[in-house]
Amino acid sequence: MTMTDNSGKKHHAHTAGDIKLEASYDFIVCGAGSAGCVVAARLAEQREVRVLLIEAGGRDTSPATTNPASWPMNLGTERDWAFEAEPNAHLNGRRLPLNMGKALGGGSSINVMVWARGHKSDWDYFASEADDPAWGYESVLGYYRRIEDWQGQSDPHRRGIGGPVHVAQPATPQPLARATVEAASLIGISPFDSPNGAMMEGPGGAAIADLRIRDGKRESIYESYILRRPHRPNLTVLPYALVSRLLLEGGRVTGVEVVLGGVARTIEAQCEVVLCLGAVNTPKVLMQSGIGPQDELQAHGIDVVQHLAGVGRNHQDHVAFGCTWEYLRPQEIGGGGCEATLYWKSDSRLDAPDLLQCQLEFAVPSPMEVGVPPPEHGWTMFAGLARPRSRGRLRLSGPGPLDRMIIEPNSLSEPEDMSAALATIELCRELGNHRAFGRLVTREVVPTQRNRRAMERFIRNSAVTYWHQSCTAKMGRDRDSVVDHELRVHGIENLRIADASIMPRITVGNTMAPCVVIGERAADMIRAAHGL
Numbered sequence: 001m002t003m004t005d006n007s008g009k010k011h012h013a014h015t016a017g018d019i020k021l022e023a024s025y026d027f028i029v030c031g032a033g034s035a036g037c038v039v040a041a042r043l044a045e046q047r048e049v050r051v052l053l054i055e056a057g058g059r060d061t062s063p064a065t066t067n068p069a070s071w072p073m074n075l076g077t078e079r080d081w082a083f084e085a086e087p088n089a090h091l092n093g094r095r096l097p098l099n100m101g102k103a104l105g106g107g108s109s110i111n112v113m114v115w116a117r118g119h120k121s122d123w124d125y126f127a128s129e130a131d132d133p134a135w136g137y138e139s140v141l142g143y144y145r146r147i148e149d150w151q152g153q154s155d156p157h158r159r160g161i162g163g164p165v166h167v168a169q170p171a172t173p174q175p176l177a178r179a180t181v182e183a184a185s186l187i188g189i190s191p192f193d194s195p196n197g198a199m200m201e202g203p204g205g206a207a208i209a210d211l212r213i214r215d216g217k218r219e220s221i222y223e224s225y226i227l228r229r230p231h232r233p234n235l236t237v238l239p240y241a242l243v244s245r246l247l248l249e250g251g252r253v254t255g256v257e258v259v260l261g262g263v264a265r266t267i268e269a270q271c272e273v274v275l276c277l278g279a280v281n282t283p284k285v286l287m288q289s290g291i292g293p294q295d296e297l298q299a300h301g302i303d304v305v306q307h308l309a310g311v312g313r314n315h316q317d318h319v320a321f322g323c324t325w326e327y328l329r330p331q332e333i334g335g336g337g338c339e340a341t342l343y344w345k346s347d348s349r350l351d352a353p354d355l356l357q358c359q360l361e362f363a364v365p366s367p368m369e370v371g372v373p374p375p376e377h378g379w380t381m382f383a384g385l386a387r388p389r390s391r392g393r394l395r396l397s398g399p400g401p402l403d404r405m406i407i408e409p410n411s412l413s414e415p416e417d418m419s420a421a422l423a424t425i426e427l428c429r430e431l432g433n434h435r436a437f438g439r440l441v442t443r444e445v446v447p448t449q450r451n452r453r454a455m456e457r458f459i460r461n462s463a464v465t466y467w468h469q470s471c472t473a474k475m476g477r478d479r480d481s482v483v484d485h486e487l488r489v490h491g492i493e494n495l496r497i498a499d500a501s502i503m504p505r506i507t508v509g510n511t512m513a514p515c516v517v518i519g520e521r522a523a524d525m526i527r528a529a530h531g532l
Helices: 036-043 068-074 120-130 137-147 175-186 197-201 221-227 278-288 294-299 415-432 452-462 512-529
Strands: 002-004 010-012 024-030 051-054 148-150 165-167 205-208 235-238 241-249 252-260 263-275 319-327 338-344 355-360 378-385 393-396 405-408 441-446 495-497
Touching: 024 036, 024 252, 036 051, 036 221, 036 235, 036 512, 120 137, 137 148, 137 512, 165 221, 175 205, 175 338, 175 355, 175 415, 241 263, 241 278, 263 278, 263 512, 278 393, 278 405, 294 393, 319 415, 319 452, 355 415, 378 415, 378 441, 415 441, 415 452, 495 512
Parallel strands: 024 051, 024 263, 051 235, 148 165, 263 495
Antiparallel strands: 002 010, 205 338, 241 252, 252 263, 319 378, 319 441, 338 355, 355 378, 393 405
């Protein structure tokens, strides 16, 4: 069987029944998300190397995935892990839905397609934590130049041309997006040609968003790195397969066990296994394989292979609060509905923006606890926290592959996060009620609170996730770190992690682009280690 992507190239069909699996591969990459696709594709450039890429989901070319504006239709479907957090006292007992991509391409196949590269201080912090300057901003700029095929204004030092990742701004941004940048400028927030590059080296700013849309359609990282590149017979893609555990001999990984069609099967790795399963499933597989906090493993009858206290700890996520206005008259939705973004500081003494705002060109319903329905025609600004102080944790509910993870994000548990939440909403309201929007909106719908106590209640009732879970197997040198500067799991041979879970701290902005960098760096380090 073959299939054809929208570039006209033919590829082997990626359905589990079409795959003839070998007993072993040189490298096994677990998870075909924004990092895993990069790792597998780069390793497979060495034609003598046999690479297996395993993914729990499949590939879907329905309008919900190809049409940029249809991304909300993916939430809660078979393309979504549909995780849910535990009740949180700091959110008035609410549970946050924590959607995550379950498809070839991972989150890049169902997300809002915003390309946000992280702040300079993020990457310099990574370098400091890892004691490795190769993770620093200047080094990472080199990766972005390799990665990008930037369609905008030339910036040779910061932007790349000719790479696998098509990045472009909307050709004709909607009036709402232009009004957002104009209003920001009029209240003293500098406008930029792009939210990446120079804007992410200083206090922030406002700009038309950089997006992953090509010819009006979504382009996932799977498409960029695998489908749109020359077919490589040494790369096997296995969809609809659940990685259940690592195979270990002492402290050395020898392969993986996967559940395929309800049947467990083992596959050997001659060189390395790379976990790219995301901030929930990577710690899950580690712990269920005997790698993690000793007390957590023993509570579920799992033999401890390597005690690592930090597995499942340090959970971080961007949290947002929907501020909504009613349109004067219905407006069109451009791209994926997010065409403008803003980063700013709540305190000028901070080293980077701690406020993140993403403007959506449609009205997003607030959680039912807010008690205010959305207008029939309106728009929402997700006023969020770019540098949350709150830290959560993940725990096992059982030792089996189908046992769910217990996710405790602890959102808004730190008082600094409440202060930042008040600041981001105040800024958002100043923007949305500015005269620059006078020709577009009639009224502010939510929030309507005026005193601090009522506003804090609104914040706890309205908080939602930006879907950027990360940091649960962090890189570093302290007792809670899980991987070293080369992404090798401490105390375990032949095992690396390459996904958002290795971040010591969540990056400013959406996490897809940083995950691509993590994938590129992982591939470089693996190739160097094996002389490829």
